[in-house]
Amino acid sequence: MFDPLTSTYSFSCPHGRDARVPLSAFRSLERLPGAAHPAVYRISFACSCGGEHPGLVSHDDLDWAPLGLRAGGTFRNLMTSLDDPLAAELVEVVAARIGAGEWPWSFYCFLEGRPRPVTPSAFALIAPGGRSLGLAVRCPACAAVSVNLVSRAHLDVPFWNDVRVGVVDHVFGEDALRAIDEFRAELDSARFDERRLDLEP
Ligand SMILES: [Zn+2]
Numbered sequence: 063m064f065d066p067l068t069s070t071y072s073f074s075c076p077h078g079r080d081a082r083v084p085l086s087a088f089r090s091l092e093r094l095p096g097a098a099h100p101a102v103y104r105i106s107f108a109c110s111c112g113g114e115h116p117g118l119v120s121h122d123d124l125d126w127a128p129l130g131l132r133a134g135g136t137f138r139n140l141m142t143s144l145d146d147p148l149a150a151e152l153v154e155v156v157a158a159r160i161g162a163g164e165w166p167w168s169f170y171c172f173l174e175g176r177p178r179p180v181t182p183s184a185f186a187l188i189a190p191g192g193r194s195l196g197l198a199v200r201c202p203a204c205a206a207v208s209v210n211l212v213s214r215a216h217l218d219v220p221f222w223n224d225v226r227v228g229v230v231d232h233v234f235g236e237d238a239l240r241a242i243d244e245f246r247a248e249l250d251s252a253r254f255d256e257r258r259l260d261l262e263p
């Protein structure tokens with residue numbers, strides 16, 4: 063499903079094209095009701111064939127696989143000369159970075175007026191526009207929907223975090239998230255303020 067070497071997700075394309083895409087090619091994400099363990103998300107993605115197709119992603123693949131936390135294999139621990147599982151080592155690396163105040167993904171919550179750590183399962187819509195992406199995020203803390211303008215790397219490279227992001231100067235309603243075309247239209251007419259994304263350690 064997620065390939066840690068290329069940081070892409072594999073889906074099927076009805077036109078038989080190679081449908082391996084990074085997170086930034088996702089266009090909409092919605093948690094399916096029911097299936098709680100593990101939760102499953104219905105997504106749509108922009109395919110290399112030019113179309114947009116649906117796909118399903120588990121919560122683990124969405125939030126943890128990009129951090130390499132499901133990577134198989136072992137590595138030689140030079141301290142102990144033993145082969146340790148790779149994922150266990152990565153958990154330590156990721157935990158250390160998060161403990162030091164870094165977060166794999168972040169966004170600026172307009173309602174709270176502050177940056178917040180986030181994971182991809184809180185993303186609702188992604189719309190490309192020029193060199194950046196409009197990203198609608200459902201805040202894990204206050205549940206309000208904010209829209210940030212971010213780089214592709216901000217989504218595709220964990221711990222990248224753009225220093226500054228554009229923030230639409232109003233909260234988006236749930237209905238704005240239901241139709242991606244309306245979201246794109248609203249993005250085109252929206253005003254963006256620039257905000258810094260430094261998270262408090
Ligand atoms: Zn396709």
Ligand SMILES: [Zn+2]
Nearest residue numbers: 171174201204
């Ligand atoms: Zn918030």
